[in-house]
Amino acid sequence: MERCRLVFSGSGGQGVITAAIILAEAAVLHEGLNAVQSQSYGAEARGGATRSDVIIADTPIYYPKVLQPNVLVCLTQEAYNKFSGIIRPGGLLLTDSRYVKTQRKVDALQRELPMYRSVLETIGKPIVFNICMLGALLSLTDLVRPESILKVLESRVPADFLEMNRKALELGMRLGESARV
Amino acid sequence: MGKTVRFVQGNEACVEGALYAGLNFYAGYPITPSTEIAELLSLKLPQRGGKFIQMEDEIASLCAIIGASLTGCKVMTATSGPGFSLMQEALGYAVMAEIPCVIVDVQRGGPSTGIPTHVSQGDVNQARWGTHGDHAIITLTASNHQDVFAITVEAFNLSETYRTPVILLFDEVVAHMREKLVLPEPGELHTVERLKTAVKEGVDYHPYLPREDGRLPMSDFGGVHRYNVTGLVHDMWGFPSTEPRVVHGLLRHLVDKIENRAHELARFKEFHLDDADIVLIAYGSSARSALHLVEERRRRGERLGLLELQTLWPFPADVVRTRCSRARAVVVVEMNMGQLLPSVKLAVERPDRVFLANRIDGVFITPADIHNILRIIQGKGV
Numbered sequence: 001m002e003r004c005r006l007v008f009s010g011s012g013g014q015g016v017i018t019a020a021i022i023l024a025e026a027a028v029l030h031e032g033l034n035a036v037q038s039q040s041y042g043a044e045a046r047g048g049a050t051r052s053d054v055i056i057a058d059t060p061i062y063y064p065k066v067l068q069p070n071v072l073v074c075l076t077q078e079a080y081n082k083f084s085g086i087i088r089p090g091g092l093l094l095t096d097s098r099y100v101k102t103q104r105k106v107d108a109l110q111r112e113l114p115m116y117r118s119v120l121e122t123i124g125k126p127i128v129f130n131i132c133m134l135g136a137l138l139s140l141t142d143l144v145r146p147e148s149i150l151k152v153l154e155s156r157v158p159a160d161f162l163e164m165n166r167k168a169l170e171l172g173m174r175l176g177e178s179a180r181v
Numbered sequence: 182m183g184k185t186v187r188f189v190q191g192n193e194a195c196v197e198g199a200l201y202a203g204l205n206f207y208a209g210y211p212i213t214p215s216t217e218i219a220e221l222l223s224l225k226l227p228q229r230g231g232k233f234i235q236m237e238d239e240i241a242s243l244c245a246i247i248g249a250s251l252t253g254c255k256v257m258t259a260t261s262g263p264g265f266s267l268m269q270e271a272l273g274y275a276v277m278a279e280i281p282c283v284i285v286d287v288q289r290g291g292p293s294t295g296i297p298t299h300v301s302q303g304d305v306n307q308a309r310w311g312t313h314g315d316h317a318i319i320t321l322t323a324s325n326h327q328d329v330f331a332i333t334v335e336a337f338n339l340s341e342t343y344r345t346p347v348i349l350l351f352d353e354v355v356a357h358m359r360e361k362l363v364l365p366e367p368g369e370l371h372t373v374e375r376l377k378t379a380v381k382e383g384v385d386y387h388p389y390l391p392r393e394d395g396r397l398p399m400s401d402f403g404g405v406h407r408y409n410v411t412g413l414v415h416d417m418w419g420f421p422s423t424e425p426r427v428v429h430g431l432l433r434h435l436v437d438k439i440e441n442r443a444h445e446l447a448r449f450k451e452f453h454l455d456d457a458d459i460v461l462i463a464y465g466s467s468a469r470s471a472l473h474l475v476e477e478r479r480r481r482g483e484r485l486g487l488l489e490l491q492t493l494w495p496f497p498a499d500v501v502r503t504r505c506s507r508a509r510a511v512v513v514v515e516m517n518m519g520q521l522l523p524s525v526k527l528a529v530e531r532p533d534r535v536f537l538a539n540r541i542d543g544v545f546i547t548p549a550d551i552h553n554i555l556r557i558i559q560g561k562g563v
Contacts, residue, residue: 021359024359025359028360028361029188037359038354038358064360
């Protein structure tokens, strides 16, 4: 596979770091791929734009950070303002249409999806916003199989919350499917 | 059955390695970026019948594990630069009293409380000379989680074999990033158990009387033998002595048992050194950026190689000299102002061809940073 570098960004509490860990763990444990995940710590991770980097590849990964993401996810305006410039030409920019107003064209496939609104309308719990985002990403990129994400969710999420996460993933996948080119 | 594969932070790889090696006593005071080590062990050690104690500070932490080690436990503590500073007195005591123990320092930016959440490799010389007096020390590091696991096991093995504190010098990048760890099966990696004295109860035990191979068998403190342990210069009974012959003998023993074995203690990895014009020397997370650059530039015909050091102290001078003998330039990559650089210069035949590629601003050095410096060294400009 082509090496994929992803940056998930948003604000603290939206679950972008958790989503990054789930994706990378799914790639390693259930797809037999290599992945590394890292995140920014400290003052910049509390309030302001938070960020987590993931690299997925079938070859060894040495330098673990992402300088130019193929896939950039921005879940807040601040994150978009801060990171939209680093996307690799030809990459994918995924934003949430409630939180982010895209201002300029980047040399990338831009997808603005109503992920937050859909989660609130159909599930009613914003806590699974990040899983919905992962679902949309899976439909747009085929990075890992949805079953692999579900296996990770089963091992991480308390049983009572699993169904809600499954729904959020499927919801995201449908949103992503509708936005495929 | 397939092996257990995990997706973990470097700190967790260290914890798993320590448990594999037989860790059963941990005392520490949490500090970023080492906190996950304490957090995970506070859960896992009691589940296995081990002991976890959160101490009032790092001085007490190291003192507690020294005491526990004397009673027969395999022990560890973990900290970062500020805590490691506090540990220096007790570290010297462990060197002098020859107490096996493992001290993890997950480096962050210093001096003082410095820059807690950012990467640095500024404690390399503190690990070597932080405690006072002539002494030798073993300091190990690693750049990926599989190696973090293995080198942690190795740290316990060497501390037991040579009755010495061993310092594991990790850094924020490796400690916090997540990647794959394949857990070795029991017995897959060699583990060294405590060498206990064969001296029976009721017979005098000389705690500091070496066997013919130089090793010092131990007797669990508080068990069947009464003996003295002190930070003062001591004789074979462990009692203080100012006898010049004893003083000289002890200091030579403490230094020689490690420095004379620098070659066999050298743990390192080689990448594309056979025909390398330029040899990079790196360790810890810097080695990840260096290897990234080496693999990338090899594909474009540049003859770069990497010597990744896992043993920092005793400095593996022979390894460095032989691996660099044919290089036009040697570039030491570290995230400090060149703490390992002088040792490399001393080891090689042409010290004028040794250069530093570094970053000291809390930002993880990138392959491009190293490449830019290489171009300048080669006179190619930016």
